[in-house]
Amino acid sequence: MCEFLQLVLAQDGHQVVCASSGERALEEIRSGDEIDVIVTDLMMPGVTGMEVLEEARRSLPDTPVVVITGYSTVQNAVEAMKAGAFDYLPKPFKVDEVRLVVKKALERREIALENRRLRRELQSIRERSSDIIGASREMQAVFKLVEKVARTDATVLVRGESGTGKDLIAREIHRQSLRAAKPFVSINCAALPETLLESELFGHARGAFTGAVSTKRGLFEEADGGTVFLDEIGDVSLALQAKLLRFLQSKEFIRVGETSVRRVDVRVIVATNRDLEEAIERGDFRRDLYYRLNVITVHLPPLRDRREDIPLLAKHFARKYASSLLKGPVTFSKEAMAALVAYDWPGNVRELENAVERAVVLAEGSELSLEDLPDEIVRRVSGRAGAVGAGDDAAAGKGTRGTGTETATGPEAAARAVGAVRFDEAVDSYKRELIAKALEQAGGVQARAAEILGLKRTTLNEMMKRLGMTRPDTRRRPGPADAAKILDE
Structure with a gap:
């Protein structure tokens, strides 16, 4: 048989x-x-x-x-x-x-x-690094690109300002790749002098230099089969750039103080906040290395260019630190959230996280107020509100003679200028985008659109009337449906 x-x-x-x-x-x-x-x-x-x-x-x-x-x-x-x-x-x-x-x-x-x-x-989506959050079109495009490049072994260049989360993106690429079970090792190239950086990357033999009391495996060897993340690649010296180029071409290297060639199988991801093209013109960065690194580029937008993500990030960090401090659930006052949305965040997501952590630590109750935020944020937002108020007075012919009426500044002015106008308008605009997208996906059927958004049909109808929506508004492309949580605010 x-x-x-x-x-x-x-x-x-x-x-x-x-x-x-x-x-x-x-x-x-x-x-x-x-x-x-x-x-x-x-x-x-x-x-x-x-x-x-x-x-x-x-x-x-x-x-x-x-x-x-x-x-x-x-x-x-x-x-x-x-x-x-x-x-x-x-x-x-x-x-x-x-x-x-x-x-x-x-x-x-x-x-x-x-x-x-x-x-x-x-499960991969659910396990995505919890600090990588974004409902904006810009971040959704980043997530899609990460998913595509993760399936390959192509070298990736992650570009973005300091604090935008370049290291998180590198880890996410590794986590979604076939190398996920192997090591992920990272190093900040700007944090070490040239000789020490070379030793860290390639390893060294005993006695190769003063202090080399034993043989050491480099990061490329430690990560064999996995991924190496080189942060701040733009700060590497020209001499070490040449060695990195040879390694990227052949995956072969020589430990410092040795002559034998070693070979490893690693994927390389690099990141920088520098303008590498400008560095090439100055002669500070090798053009051939740039081409070798720039196979696929992931651009991370600054936080000021994706303000609709700020409430999502702020709430996430608030939950994170409230939990670690064994506090109960915390919320933001309208004025505090308005200030967070209005601030330009030169330090990007890292600065936002630090600001929210500070607020959670200082808050006496369950609501994070404007007074719990760093002074720099309140001062800048208040200064902007004062400037706007002064400009409006001048345009209306309301000069400030002698000891006339003073322009209001401080947290209250910031809340009024930002919270009453900018924040509410931004939220309403985002709601319109989400509703329009849901209606588009539902073929114009409001009952189905309400189901997509997780709302009752009557609630959606009332919301559309309040927002002045009589038909789907397709002028702007909205963010993904999972950002619809903001509708409940």
Whole structure:
């Protein structure tokens, strides 16, 4: 029977392994080799078909098992189906019946594997580094690019201002890649002098320089099979740039103080906040290294260019630090959030995180107020509000003679100037974008759009009336649906 099935299925292009006994079948199942379908007779001397089925369900849960049974053992076949068998073939059977059931089993396996892949992808999204947050179009474009490049081994150049999260993006690329189970090592190239940086990257032999009391493996060796992240690549000296170029071309290197060539398999991701093109023109950066690094570029926008992400980030950091400090849930006052949205954040996400951490630490209650924010933020926002107020007075012919009415400054003025105008208008604008996108996805059906947004239909209707929306507004492309949480604010 085994040889007969092997011959039939081999004619259909299948690679068939014939196990002459139940014991041999168990060995094949436990070998770790990939098996697409198992066909087993129920009645065998020694290890039975039911035992083969049970082992297959434990070791190969995605592999369908087809059992063969005689007319007198149909009840056993039913028991096998209850135990997880995909299907059964009663003896005697026709060749076409074998082919059909194997074909269906293979289709079932493909579906199971696809479902498992989708579950992994969903889990991957859920496990995405918790500090990488963004509903803006700019950040959604970054996430899509990261997903694409992660599947390759291409060198990636991450560009962005200080504090935009370049290191988080590098880690996310590694986490989504096939190298995720291997090491991720990073180094700030601007933090070390040239000689020490070379030793850190490539390693050194004992006695290679003063203080080298023992042999040391470099980061490239430590990360073999994984990913190396070189932050601030624009600060590397020209001499070391030449060695990096050779390494990127061949993945070969020589430890400091040695002569033997070593080889590793690593992916390299680099980042910089410098203008490398300008550095090339000045002669501070090698053009050939730039071309080698600039295979794929990920541009991270500054926080001031994606203000709609500020509330999401601020709330995330507030939850994060309230939890670490064993505090209860915290919220932002309208004035505090208005100030956060209005501030330009020269330090980007890093500065925002520090500001929110400070606010959580200082807050006496569950609401983070304007007074809990760093003075620099309040001062800058207040100064902007004062300048706007003064300009409006001048335009209206309201000069400031002598000791006339003073322009209001301070937190209250900032809240009025930013919270009453800029923040509310920004939120309303974003709501319009989200609703328009939902209506577009729902084909103009408001009930479906409300379902997409997680709202009641009546709530959506009332919101559209308040926002003056009589039809979908497609003038601007909105952010993703998961940002719809802002609608509840």
